[in-house]
Amino acid sequence: xxxxxxxxxxxxxxxxxxxxxxxxxxxxxxxxxxxxxxxxxxxxxxxxxxxxxxxxxxxxxxxxxxxxxxxxxxxxxxxxxxxxxxxxxxxxxxxxxxxxxxxxxxxxxxxxxxxxxxxxxxxxxxxxxxxxxxxxxxxxxxxxxxxxxxxxxxxxxxxxxxxxxxxxxxxxxxxxxxxxxxxxxxxxxxxxxxxxxxxxxxxxxxxxxxxxxxxxxxxxxxxxxxxxxxxxxxxxxxxxxxxxxxxxxxxxxxxxxxxxxxxxxxxxxxxxxxxxxxxxxxxxxxxxxxxxxxxxxxxxxxxxxxxxxxxxxxxxxxxxxxxxxxxxxxxx
Numbered sequence: 001x002x003x004x005x006x007x008x009x010x011x012x013x014x015x016x017x018x019x020x021x022x023x024x025x026x027x028x029x030x031x032x033x034x035x036x037x038x039x040x041x042x043x044x045x046x047x048x049x050x051x052x053x054x055x056x057x058x059x060x061x062x063x064x065x066x067x068x069x070x071x072x073x074x075x076x077x078x079x080x081x082x083x084x085x086x087x088x089x090x091x092x093x094x095x096x097x098x099x100x101x102x103x104x105x106x107x108x109x110x111x112x113x114x115x116x117x118x119x120x121x122x123x124x125x126x127x128x129x130x131x132x133x134x135x136x137x138x139x140x141x142x143x144x145x146x147x148x149x150x151x152x153x154x155x156x157x158x159x160x161x162x163x164x165x166x167x168x169x170x171x172x173x174x175x176x177x178x179x180x181x182x183x184x185x186x187x188x189x190x191x192x193x194x195x196x197x198x199x200x201x202x203x204x205x206x207x208x209x210x211x212x213x214x215x216x217x218x219x220x221x222x223x224x225x226x227x228x229x230x231x232x233x234x235x236x237x238x239x240x241x242x243x244x245x246x247x248x249x250x251x252x253x254x255x256x257x258x259x260x261x262x263x264x265x266x267x268x269x270x271x272x273x274x275x276x277x278x279x280x281x282x283x284x285x286x287x288x289x290x291x292x293x294x295x296x297x298x299x300x301x302x303x304x305x306x307x308x309x310x311x312x313x314x315x316x317x318x319x320x321x322x323x324x325x326x327x328x329x330x331x332x
Contacts, residue, residue, distance in 0.1 A: 099170025
């Protein structure tokens with residue numbers, strides 16, 4: 001049976017190529033919406049970018065995030081580093097300024113840091129290239145290139161008041177209660193058809209912009225989507241993104257449109273490798289240290305005896321309880 005797929009959630013749509021999207025209030029909100037409790041970190045306004053050489057680099061970095069494929073895509077104006085035509089802003093929404101949408105709020109303040117996926121300390125430049133190589137199936141930027149320096153300068157400016165080595169509200173995935181059952185790809189297919197298909201396509205292929213420069217709505221699976229091992233390929237991580245942001249322009253983190261369970265189900269449908277193909281990764285090994293492997297990563301070995309499919313789709317609560325009881329890592 002051919003299933004339909006998600007958006008990271010929409011009519012739900014990821015943001016387009018060269019526009020700064022604006023959030024809109026949803027028509028309705030589920031009963032499990034999360035009320036505002038903490039003050040979200042306030043990003044600086046672009047009018048505050050200085051009018052000097054550093055400011056010029058910051059502006060260029062912002063444009064690279066918004067229009068990545070135009071500059072460094074397969075047909076890029078500057079280089080051809082990307083293997084697909086997705087833009088950074090289609091996962092790091094609003095050029096990395098939307099809370100609970102893989103924002104850049106504290107990125108510059110927290111790197112270098114340990115990354116479990118590579119099992120080593122990465123610099124911020126390493127992390128940028130990590131995204132270019134995995135979700136974009138591309139080849140890394142030179143560390144001293146203008147483009148790399150511009151992207152990092154933009155992140156530095158964006159988080160200029162964030163304390164070193166500290167998180168701020170909105171820079172991490174939103175906290176969701178784990179469901180008691182496994183996430184259900186079959187139920188997720190119905191959510192996708194209802195909420196996401198109109199933007200991301202019946203076959204998850206996305207919608208290319210009319211000038212063929214980049215995607216208006218990115219693909220969610222298939223050869224031009226993100227690779228296995230990308231953050232959004234993990235069901236829990238994808239569900240938090242979807243819940244807080246999708247359908248695009250309809251949902252916000254404090255007034256979501258999908259329920260928590262719908263978010264988990266559609267994330268499971270999108271990331272079900274049994275029905276959806278993805279690009280072959282660049283040969284990188286994901287989570288070589290199984291002791292630091294996240295609970296929702298779907299390929300063993302693990303520090304527990306739960307099967308791969310349970311790690312992938314849940315239920316995760318028994319895994320979490322077992323790990324707590326045995327003093328094992330509880331990372332998501």
